Amino acid sequence: MPIPEQRNPEQTRVALQDWLRAKRPEAPDLSVGTLGGPASSGFSNETIIFDATSTDADGKPVVEGLVVRVKPTGYTVFMESWFDRQWVVMSTLAAHTEVPLPPMLWFEADTSVLGAPFYVMGKMPGQAAGDQPPYMNEGWLFDATPEHQTSVAWSGIEAMAKIHTTPWRELGLGPVVEMPDRGRTGLDQQIAYYQEYYDWAKAESGRGYTTCDAVWEWLLAHRPTEARDFLCWGDARMGNQLFEDWTVTAVLDWEMVCHGDPQMDLGWWLFLDEFHTAGAGGKRLPGLPSHEALVVRWEELTGLRADHLHWFKVFAGFRFSVVMIRLITMFVKFDIAPPDTDAYENNIVVHLTAGLLGLPAPGVLAPPA
Numbered sequence: 096m097p098i099p100e101q102r103n104p105e106q107t108r109v110a111l112q113d114w115l116r117a118k119r120p121e122a123p124d125l126s127v128g129t130l131g132g133p134a135s136s137g138f139s140n141e142t143i144i145f146d147a148t149s150t151d152a153d154g155k156p157v158v159e160g161l162v163v164r165v166k167p168t169g170y171t172v173f174m175e176s177w178f179d180r181q182w183v184v185m186s187t188l189a190a191h192t193e194v195p196l197p198p199m200l201w202f203e204a205d206t207s208v209l210g211a212p213f214y215v216m217g218k219m220p221g222q223a224a225g226d227q228p229p230y231m232n233e234g235w236l237f238d239a240t241p242e243h244q245t246s247v248a249w250s251g252i253e254a255m256a257k258i259h260t261t262p263w264r265e266l267g268l269g270p271v272v273e274m275p276d277r278g279r280t281g282l283d284q285q286i287a288y289y290q291e292y293y294d295w296a297k298a299e300s301g302r303g304y305t306t307c308d309a310v311w312e313w314l315l316a317h318r319p320t321e322a323r324d325f326l327c328w329g330d331a332r333m334g335n336q337l338f339e340d341w342t343v344t345a346v347l348d349w350e351m352v353c354h355g356d357p358q359m360d361l362g363w364w365l366f367l368d369e370f371h372t373a374g375a376g377g378k379r380l381p382g383l384p385s386h387e388a389l390v391v392r393w394e395e396l397t398g399l400r401a402d403h404l405h406w407f408k409v410f411a412g413f414r415f416s417v418v419m420i421r422l423i424t425m426f427v428k429f430d431i432a433p434p435d436t437d438a439y440e441n442n443i444v445v446h447l448t449a450g451l452l453g454l455p456a457p458g459v460l461a462p463p464a
Contacts, residue, residue, distance in 0.1 A: 132144055160218030327352065358403055369447055
């Protein structure tokens with residue numbers, strides 16, 4: 096379910112058309128077609144997808160697929176949007192590395208155009224593994240042969256590993272992703288950030304969280320002491336990659352980009368895989384490699400050891416649990432869920448996280464349909 100729609104589509108189409116004509120004075124006849132967006136995900140930045148059509152010197156039509164990402168201005172899932180950070184990281188990696196990314200075309204800080212800053216990317220070929228319904232249940236990956244499912248998984252892990260082997264400091268991304276006011280190391284900064292994020296989410300919801308509190312206490316008591324320092328994608332999962340011919344064409348959704356131990360990404364990837372498997376009633380696609388095989392491949396590609404992976408999987412579950420608090424609060428705010436819902440902690444994410452530590456799960460979930 097995307098964020099609640101608040102934008103007038105025709106006004107937005109005209110605004111984008113006028114803006115693009117100013118950007119491309121050589122195409123005064125440029126027209127923007129019907130606006131669309133992702134079909135199965137999107138809880139943070141607004142995404143607008145459309146075709147821009149103009150004519151070339153010979154009078155032949157030229158159609159260009161474009162994607163606009165707009166900084167959130169209403170309800171926000173994350174405590175900080177770091178919108179400029181996303182643009183800088185993506186445009187830098189697109190220009191200087193082999194990380195598969197769309198062409199990063201323009202950043203617009205003027206809020207008079209769409210009511211908020213936005214950036215424009217070229218539309219890449221391919222499709223993502225769907226979130227709703229989960230790709231374990233149906234969709235193009237579900238319908239693929241086991242061999243093709245395997246190819247998709249390996250390509251996804253390889254694309255993620257390219258991020259982790261990026262010389263990000265040499266590219267000038269240190270000042271972009273570092274948060275020195277929150278700690279010395281990348282992990283210190285992430286722990287401090289999620290403490291603030293969790294406290295904020297709890298206060299906004301007006302609820303208490305027994306299970307999440309217990310998970311957080313465990314994380315603080317068992318945190319790794321090694322200070323690895325790599326670029327981390329953040330929301331690392333197949334649902335944020337586009338695939339064509341079973342190969343990644345683009346790595347998307349960099350709202351959670353940070354630096355630190357890349358096991359944050361690997362743990363998030365594996366936890367999200369378990370989340371989608373649970374959402375599909377425990378049925379994993381037959382061609383997807385085992386978690387053990389995925390970890391071995393990641394270690395081969397990065398030259399690193401996944402030596403604290405359990406901790407980072409629990410950290411992934413906790414972070415996702417905080418995101419769920421914000422999503423359920425949004426559902427209540429927009430009358431999608433009742434105010435007395437128990438879904439703040441009685442959801443698959445918290446159940447999976449509690450299971451990693453042998454903690455009792457809150458409530459009883461209904462069996463998947």
